[in-house]
Amino acid sequence: MSNRAELMDRARQSIVDADEMKAMSVIDEARAAGFDLVELLRLGFGKGNTQIGDAFEQGILSLPELLYSSEVMKSVTERVMDSIEGTIEKKGRILLATVEGDAHDIGKNIVASTLRANGFEVIDLGREVPASEIIRKAEEYQVDIIGTSALLTTTLPEQRKLEQLLRELGLREKYITMVGGAPCTIRWTRRIGADSYSEDAIDAVRQANLLMEKKNQNKGSR
Ligand code: B12
Structure with missing residues (x-):
């Protein structure tokens, strides 16, 4: 059974690593454990998204790395939004x-x-x-x-x-x-x-x- 804080951190890390498979499996695990997916998006994946933006600005992340990570963030957002469509205002x-x-x-x-x-x-x-x-x-x-x-x-x-x-x-x-x-x-x-x-x-x-x-x-x- 996954713990909430650990899942949030794995979500964040999957964006930093631009690892789409890992990101999708975090979503599946979170759903199976009954966690709020919007919260996962905002506080888990979202944190990774902010981290990559900051890292690029500071010259720590290269442009291709930024691109790969932002593509994973896009897929993750679409997947979560599709699965909760109509359930939140x-x-x-x-x-x-x-x-x-x-x-x-x-x-x-x-x-x-x-x-x-x-x-x-x-x-x-x-x-x-x-x-x-x-x-x-x-x-x-x-x-x-x-x-x-x-x-x-x-x-x-x-x-x-x-x-x-x-x-x-x-x-x-x-x-x-x-x-x-x-x-x-x-x-x-x-x-x-x-x-x-x-x-x-x-x-x-x-x-x-x-x-x-x-x-x-x-x-x-x-
Ligand atoms: C990647 C890049 C490219 C890629 C773009 C790929 C793509 N799909 O986006 C490619 C190779 C195609 C490219 C082409 C060109 N580029 Co270019 N490019 C860059 C580069 C390296 C990074 C830009 C970037 O993605 N930054 C990272 C993102 C996260 O930051 P951001 O865009 O600023 O967005 C943040 C905020 O601004 C804000 N934000 C952004 N949009 C919005 C919108 C709203 C509503 C809000 C609220 C907030 C917000 O939030 C974002 C997230 O934090 C910059 C240099 C640099 N290091 O910044 C040059 C740069 C922007 N490019 C430049 C130039 C000159 C060009 C070209 C003319 C080069 C050429 N001679 O062909 C062409 C123009 C092509 C065209 N017609 O647009 C110059 C611009 C100079 C100037 N002052 O006009 C720069 C500054 C490079 C330089 N130092 O000379 N480029």
Whole structure:
């Protein structure tokens, strides 16, 4: 019989080791032992996800290692979310995309997995997505939040384009906007009029929680 703390640690380690087989067997064991899979995702696998992001930033982890680990985190999140589909109430619906002209999606994928692991429904449009397409999909899925990632100084203006387009279409008040990516700053966020900026995936979850709370309070007071 597995003990909870030991399973959590094996979950964390499976992401660090990018070991998909080990990760899947941890999920099976946790399910058989009746553990909460969302908690396992958040406090076990999620911890590994944060650890690999930090290690890459500190130059301890190589790029291929980061990629392998984030792919395992993606599979694990999908497996857990599929198995609990419909049993938990989602905190909000978030659309994520890397902006047009930008092929960098490792960070966005980590943000997507971390948000999913923390109870958000994520619609991930992938990379190199034009602002008009982002808005079309936001309307189609009636999302609460639109999050964009930009890793190049040359593609950063696409985040401003999205804000402008939303305003032109009279949709700016309908959506909460979050921005991220290495060249993005708080100053840039204020300058373009986005609602929130996060330096990493954990802060993205914190911000998304706060923004949804605020949205729900406003709804309640109307
Ligand atoms: C991997 C990589 C690539 C890969 C991308 C693979 C992929 N599938 O993503 C490849 C090889 C394709 C690539 C190509 C290019 N790259 Co590149 N690339 C990188 C590299 C090494 C790592 C980026 C990364 O994944 N970081 C790790 C993740 C975890 O961090 P992150 O993306 O910042 O995400 C975190 C936060 O920013 C935040 N976040 C991210 N997105 C979002 C979104 C939201 C909504 C929120 C809230 C938060 C958030 O949370 C994330 C998790 O903590 C960086 C250098 C570096 N060391 O950072 C260069 C870098 C970004 N690339 C660079 C360049 C120049 C290019 C190319 C133009 C090179 C070329 N001449 O062809 C091309 C451009 C291709 C294109 N059209 O986009 C430059 C950019 C310089 C600049 N200031 O513009 C960098 C900085 C390298 C350098 N020092 O010169 N690249």
